[in-house]
Amino acid sequence: MTSHSPRGSKTRLALPAIFFGLGAFLITLALMLVFAVVPSQKVTPLDLDSLTITEEAPANLLVGANFAAGEPTPGNAEREECRPPSPEEEGEGEDAEAPAEGEGEEAQPEEAPEDAPLPMSCFMEAGVPTVAQRQVYAVEPGDKDTVTFQASQSVLRQDRLDEGDEEGALVQATKDRVTMDRKTAEPIEGNNGSVELVDAETTGEAPAEFHREGLQYKWPFDPKEEDYDYFDASTFTTNPIHFVEESEVDGVPVNVYRQEVGPINMYDSIAAHFQAINPGFSQAVNSILASYRISGTAGAWGLDGDPNREVRMNRFYTNERTISVSKSTGQILKGREDQFQFFAEDQGAADEFFADKAAVEQEKQQPTRTAFSYVGAWDQPTIDRAVERSQESDSRVTLYGRTLPISLGIIGLLFIVGGFFVTRRKN
Known part of the structure; x- marks a missing residue:
């Protein structure tokens, strides 16, 4: 009659649990990265x-x-319109000869005020x-x-x-x-x-x-x-x-x-x-x-x-x-x-x-x-x-929202699949 040690039975029962636990942990961590860290x-x-x-x-x-x-x-x-009038342009000198009365009146344009x-x-x-x-x-x-x-x-x-x-x-x-x-x-x-x-x-x-x-x-x-x-x-x-x-x-x-x-x-x-x-x-x-x-x-x-x-x-x-x-x-x-x-x-x-x-x-x-x-x-x-x-x-954002979650999710799924495989073999 074959006997099984209690220690061996506990080990065989613990192995699938470890696989399932690790898989669930990794998937949970992946979800936390997506919904909390990102x-x-x-x-x-x-x-x-x-x-x-x-x-x-x-x-x-x-x-x-x-x-x-x-x-x-x-x-x-140097623009003409921007140059202030020079003293010569503003008026005639004291010695300048005054024009005869009426001479050139029509030819003189209207002068702008000195303070224009x-x-x-x-x-x-x-x-x-x-x-x-x-x-x-x-x-x-x-x-x-x-x-x-x-x-x-x-x-x-x-x-x-x-x-x-x-x-x-x-x-x-x-x-x-x-x-x-x-x-x-x-x-x-x-x-x-x-x-x-x-x-x-x-x-x-x-x-x-x-x-x-x-x-x-x-x-x-x-x-x-x-x-x-x-x-x-x-x-x-x-x-x-x-x-x-x-x-x-x-x-x-x-x-x-x-x-x-x-x-x-x-x-x-x-x-x-x-x-x-x-x-x-x-x-x-x-x-x-x-x-x-x-x-x-x-x-x-x-x-x-x-x-x-x-x-x-x-x-x-x-x-x-x-x-x-x-x-x-x-x-x-x-x-x-x-x-x-x-x-x-x-x-x-x-x-x-x-x-x-x-x-x-x-x-x-x-x-x-x-x-x-x-x-x-x-x-x-x-x-x-x-x-x-x-x-x-x-x-x-890509690291925490895509790369790590995908990697952790895949590894977690592999652990869960491994847990099912170990459980079926033992059964």
Whole structure:
């Protein structure tokens, strides 16, 4: 009669249990990676730090320092209409012989007043080599649900930078701060951001935080092929940005979104913003607003009608923005802005002017009412860095959401099948 040791029986019973247990554990671990770990990876990182630089491109701009001093820019100094009258041209010397009475009266044109302002075009420069740069980095507060970004953005004259004049190179700048949800990339509820405006002559900052809506520096993971709201820090307005197509950036699949904004009255929008968050403008805010509304004569602005008519010109903002967003990580991989800021008397005049494409093109060739005109597209090193960051993030998600779960799931199934095989053999 054959006898079985208790120890051998327990071993034979334990082996299938071990196989089943390991298989179940590995499959459970795979599911945890998919449903628990991956969602924790699909959030905006707390240590983000990115630099965006555009390709050098020509810009047209109103040089505020020259306008304030009443001095034409160096590029306009030799234009006849920009030269102040010389003493000889202003009048005749004491020893000059006076013309006979009535002599040459009909041939003399009507003289402009001695204090007639120079045309505004004398203070505008065309074809200025320009670059834009933006540094976006995470700051406090931030936690498992929210992250705060600070973005320092500036537009710089490359010709002044080449001369070592960093201070004189600044055209305009903003310092933007926003706290947003790490999953949706949308600003959180309540007061969630502030914007400081800076230009070449004036500086000032928002006296308090305010509530804003719309995406800006990042899309959510797995962005949808639909329209989103987008916040514009130049005008403090939120406008739709539209999905237009799928494409690729250096082999990475992207969604392309495009937005056309304006004309927006910058004085009205910025004044309304500051008034809403802190009634009563500070000196800093007033200095900022001064560059968005300029009084003068119709003749100085090249407007039709009586050249001596007093006009108050408002600065209007337009922008055609194109953004390419990774279809997996939601990171912006490529950006382009065609920005045009110009002066007009009111909204109706601005809409009429901007709708006349021939007039706009003529203005871009020979500026007479331009505040700033520039097409900025990300340079290739910026695109390369953005693609690399996106691929690193996508690799982590792929590792935890696909590679490891599939591998662990297959191994777990093999253990379970092995457990059934061992059980059948023993039976």
